[in-house]
Amino acid sequence: MKKNRVVETGDSLRKALLCGMIREEDTAVIFYNLSMLEERIRLLSSCFPPGALHGLAIKANPLFRVMEHTRSMGAGTGVEAASLGEVTMALKAGYQPSQIVYDSPVKTVRELAFALKTGININVDNFSELSRIAELMPSIETPAGYHASIGLRINPQVGVGTILESSVAGVYSKFGVPVNSRRNKIETAFLAYPWLTGVHLHVGSQGCDITMLVDGIGILYDLVLEINSKRKQTGMTPVSVFDIGGGLPISYIDRDIPPSMKEYAEKIEERAPLLFDPSCFKLITEFGRWVYTNCGWTVSRVEYVKHEANINTAMLHVGADLFVRECLNQRDWHHEYSVYNHEGQLKTGYSESTWNLAGPLCFSGDIMAKELKLPVVEEGDYIVIHDTGGYTFSMWSRYNSRQTPRILGYHDHQFEILKERESLDDLLEFWR
Ligand code: LLP
Secondary structure, eight states, rough: HHHHHHHHHHHHHHHHHTTTSSSSTEEEEEEEEEEHHHHHHHHHHHOOTTEEEEEEGGGOOHHHHHEEEETTTTTTTTEESSSSSHHHHHHHHHHGGGGGEEOTTTTTTTHHHHHHHHHHHEEOHHHOHHHHHHGGGGHHHEEEHHOOOOOEEOOOOOOOOOOOOOOOSSSSSSSSEEEEOOOHHHHHHHHOOEEEEEEOOBSSSOOHHHHHHHHHHHHHHHHHHHEEEEEEEEOOOOOOEEEOOOOOOOOOTTOOOOHHHHHHHHHHHHHHHGGGOOOTOEEEEEOHHHHHHEEEEEEOOEEEEEEEEEEEEEEESSSSOOOOHHHHHHHTOOOOOEEEEETOBBBOOOOEEEEEEEOSSTTTTOOOEEOOOOOOTTOEEEEEEEEEETTGGGGOOOOOOOOOEEEEEEETEEEEEEEEEOHHHHHHHOHH
């Protein structure tokens, strides 16, 4: 476990305990290091050309207060929205329509009309959706200064990564239009619709290496250059918006060295140089995991410990409600864990037998990690689960009706409540 990270987490945990930000009822708390989040976004912007739009994937972290923070980071920071709900939250958080990229494979006619009227960028998933837009177009009055773009999601079919359920660029994918079998139809669409000025791809999330991501971009880049030469011959404006999606993998385990954003950007520029020329293309990115995950951690009080012959179990206040994929697919999803005593002092060493981390839910699969080597864990200790800033709270499950935890953000150990622990009344409202 990286020492400085354990020290930083421990310092914040102790401060939060001391200043009463973790109260008796806060059996689990989610933390966000907001300074680190800002640093990540600044680093992201510095790797790509000026004028690029970085549509942070809301699905990775839909917290409204976090969205307000990211919005304040300048015009180049936007959002990628996967539903009308996410679009609505982004607008409410103050994002301009031109900073929002709307991706969803199942947009209704009403949703499309709303996005078109509002001036939100749309990535179209399939040819039927494209026809719906073509039908809507003549009746839509777009706002003054309308700069939204419409792009087509194309599956570059570069194969699947190491995690099947988050790979979307295999020969078959439920997303987008496959480049190989539909090449002619894609070209025809770009020659038929002058307003179709963008392309979009997303290869996968975690588990896809840089080579695979860059190959996907390269395939679409070549296709766009070809389409543009044909559009030019017919006097059409070129396709000029290129959305590379997200997918840069991060490290959940200290021994894994993740690729850097800088290296990824350099490889893209090498393969597709014009994407870095703002006079040719507007580049859009849609990173989620890389931006958010390492900036967050979750702490749970240990309510009970159970000892059996060769295995110990720590009974926690979070399980498959917050860590659904860790519980259901332990082959692919892991975290680093650290143990602190009730005052937030780090515990070290290893106990003789290994530990399971079990949650509070009523099914036997509610164990987020098995056979971990940990220090001796006792009732009242705190277990920190590292790297939970992305795709964790956003995937919260209501099963068993547990209250969602308090969520704290901090800058230099100054805490703010990003979201209060759910009250029993709010919980009741959900089911009523
Ligand atoms: N753009 C599109 C169209 C996407 O579908 C995704 C993620 C992203 C961008 C952001 O990808 P990222 O940079 O975060 O890798 N539920 C899963 C994650 C699925 C990700 C889905 N799409 C999980 O358990 O982590």
